[in-house]
Ligand code: HEC
């Protein structure tokens with residue numbers, strides 16, 4: 585009876601502790617952190633993208649659009665935490681269209697650009713149009729001193 589109780593307690597402890605152990609890993613600095621689950625709903629980004637590259641990509645979107653994760657990712661109504669795999673937020677699918685567009689601009693068109701052009705000009709990014717805004721701002725041509733050909737030339 586006694587050893588049965590001990591087994592029950594041991595099993596309960598294992599169940600309580602194991603999920604934490606499975607979710608925590610040491611990173612290169614030896615710090616403990618919670619590991620995100622493997623992505624389950626990637627339709628455009630490479631399915632084998634590393635967790636590090638995925639998060640770096642997401643931070644890039646945040647900076648390019650001047651938004652937080654929640655601009656594209658819906659909240660789970662029960663847990664009130666962001667459910668990254670969910671497609672409930674329509675901005676996420678808009679972003680997918682944008683990712684496809686930028687990939688196509690780069691691989692189909694800018695790949696053939698003049699090699700003398702600066703490297704960053706031959707690579708379109710979200711920031712190329714968005715410039716830190718949710719909606720790309722209208723282009724306003726800088727004021728010029730003169731219009732038309734200069735009379736002295
Ligand atoms: C501009 C919109 C946008 C922003 C901002 C954004 N994401 Fe995403 N995120 C996406 C899109 C689109 C996908 C799906 C990509 C695909 O289908 O290949 C995605 C996918 C993910 C996934 C994979 C989910 C799965 O299981 O498939 C994670 C995790 C994630 N994002 C985390 C984040 C975090 C963390 C932030 C904030 C730091 C963030 N995202 C900000 C658009 C965004």
Ligand code: HEC
Pocket residue numbers: 645649656675676678679682683686708709710711712713714718719720
């Ligand atoms: C060639 C210019 C261009 C590039 C590059 C671009 N976008 Fe956009 N984006 C737009 C335009 C124009 C709109 C507004 C029209 C629309 O919503 O479809 C927009 C709208 C959006 C919206 C919806 C914003 C809202 O408030 O409804 C999201 C999200 C978005 N873009 C994400 C991205 C992401 C992520 C990237 C990079 C992968 C990107 N865009 C690259 C032009 C661009």
